[in-house]
Amino acid sequence: MANSNMKHPSNAPGPFYVTSPEDPEGEGCTACTICYNAAPEFFSEDGEGYAYVSLQPQATDQVALCREQIDACPTTAIGANG
Ligand code: SF4
Numbered sequence: 373m374a375n376s377n378m379k380h381p382s383n384a385p386g387p388f389y390v391t392s393p394e395d396p397e398g399e400g401c402t403a404c405t406i407c408y409n410a411a412p413e414f415f416s417e418d419g420e421g422y423a424y425v426s427l428q429p430q431a432t433d434q435v436a437l438c439r440e441q442i443d444a445c446p447t448t449a450i451g452a453n454g
């Protein structure tokens with residue numbers, strides 16, 4: 373489950389975020405590449421391939437695309453309650 377206390381430091385401020393790979397529960401990003409390939413306008417990869425939210429979605433269709441990544445993430449590392 374996404375952990376708003378362990379956000380990747382590069383997340384853009386706002387509701388959507390990616391949980392850091394340092395998450396002690398082991399539920400942070402594992403650099404699977406799904407989210408930033410599916411929604412590159414909103415998710416980016418850092419130098420080690422871990423994801424962060426680079427732009428917060430605004431329009432309804434943008435929010436829907438980002439919510440799809442929440443469901444697609446295999447470690448449930450993406451949250452929308454930040
Ligand atoms: S889908 Fe999840 S595990 Fe995969 S890169 Fe994105 S945040 Fe990381």
